Amino acid sequence: MSIEANAGHAGNSFSPMLISDADFQRMVTFIKSNYGIDLSHKRQLITGRLSPTIRKMGYSSFSDFVTHLLEKKDADEITMILNKLTTNYTFFMREQEHLEYFRQRIIPDLIRRHQRDKVLSIWSAGCSSGEEPYNITMYLFDYLGTQARQWDTRILATDISANALTSAKKGIYELPETMPTDWKRKYFTKNPDGTYTVVPSVRDNVIFQTFNLMNPINFRRKFDVIFCRNVMIYFDQPTKDALVGRFYDATVPGGYLLISYSENLSQNSPYHRLTTATFQK
Incomplete structure (x- = not known):
C-alpha cells in the first residue's frame, strides 16, 4: 500500500x-x-x-x-x-487565598456559632478527585487541634462523575510544592512510587456521594459553607442563577458560598459580596 x-x-x-x-x-x-x-x-x-x-x-x-x-x-x-x-482537574491548595480566608475568617466564625452542638455542615459541591474536601479537613483539624475529636466536622463531597469519586475515595495523589511540609507528615503516608496517600483520619472525615447539581437540594441539614469552585464555568447564566438560588435555600442564615475567581454571581444574587469569589448569605 x-x-x-x-x-x-x-x-x-x-x-x-x-x-x-x-x-x-x-x-x-x-x-x-x-x-x-x-x-x-x-x-x-x-x-x-x-x-x-x-x-x-x-x-x-x-x-x-x-x-x-x-x-x-x-x-x-x-x-x-x-x-x-469536562475537565476533572483540581489540586491541593488551589486558589489558596480562598483557603486562607476560610482558615482566618470562616472557621473561627463557625466555631463560635457551634460551641454548643459542635457540629459543622460543609459541602464540597463538584469535588472532582477529592483534593478540595481533604484540604478543607486539614484546615479544620489544624485549627481545632486536640479538640477536633470533640467536633463533628464531616464534609459532604459530591460529584456527578462516579469515576472521579472512585479516585477520590482512594486518596492517592502527587502533592504540589505548596503543600506545607508538616501537613505531608501529619496527613499523608508516602508511597514507594513517590505518591502520597491521605491518612485514614482525614479520609474518614469526608463523605463522598454522587449528586447532580441540577437536582433539588434536599440534604438532611442546611450548610454553614458550600464550596462550589470551578464548576459553574460550564453553565450559562440562567443555569448558574438557578443553582445559586438552590444553594441559597440550602445554607443557614449567615452561611457562606465560595466560588472560583473565574465565576461571578449576577447582580440580583441573594448572596452579599464579602471578598473576591466569597459570598455570605
Whole structure:
C-alpha cells in the first residue's frame, strides 16, 4: 500500500466524525437539560473528544450514537461522555487565598456559632478527585487541634462523575510544592512510587456521594459553607442563577458560598459580596 493510501486510511480512522446540526442540537439539549452543562458552542470539542470512543463502541455515525444515548440513557455512557467533555482537574491548595480566608475568617466564625452542638455542615459541591474536601479537613483539624475529636466536622463531597469519586475515595495523589511540609507528615503516608496517600483520619472525615447539581437540594441539614469552585464555568447564566438560588435555600442564615475567581454571581444574587469569589448569605 502506498504512503498516500496509508495516510488516507489513518485520516479516516482518527479524524473527527461529522455531526449534523440536528444531532448536535439533540445532544446539546439533552446534556444541558439534565446536567446543566452548556455545550452549544462546543461542536468541535464534542466531535474531537467523542469520535474515537464512538468508533470503538461500533458506531459509524454520530446520529446512531445520539439516538442510542437518548433512548437508553445509560448511566455509565453518560458519565463517560461528561468525563470526556469536562475537565476533572483540581489540586491541593488551589486558589489558596480562598483557603486562607476560610482558615482566618470562616472557621473561627463557625466555631463560635457551634460551641454548643459542635457540629459543622460543609459541602464540597463538584469535588472532582477529592483534593478540595481533604484540604478543607486539614484546615479544620489544624485549627481545632486536640479538640477536633470533640467536633463533628464531616464534609459532604459530591460529584456527578462516579469515576472521579472512585479516585477520590482512594486518596492517592502527587502533592504540589505548596503543600506545607508538616501537613505531608501529619496527613499523608508516602508511597514507594513517590505518591502520597491521605491518612485514614482525614479520609474518614469526608463523605463522598454522587449528586447532580441540577437536582433539588434536599440534604438532611442546611450548610454553614458550600464550596462550589470551578464548576459553574460550564453553565450559562440562567443555569448558574438557578443553582445559586438552590444553594441559597440550602445554607443557614449567615452561611457562606465560595466560588472560583473565574465565576461571578449576577447582580440580583441573594448572596452579599464579602471578598473576591466569597459570598455570605
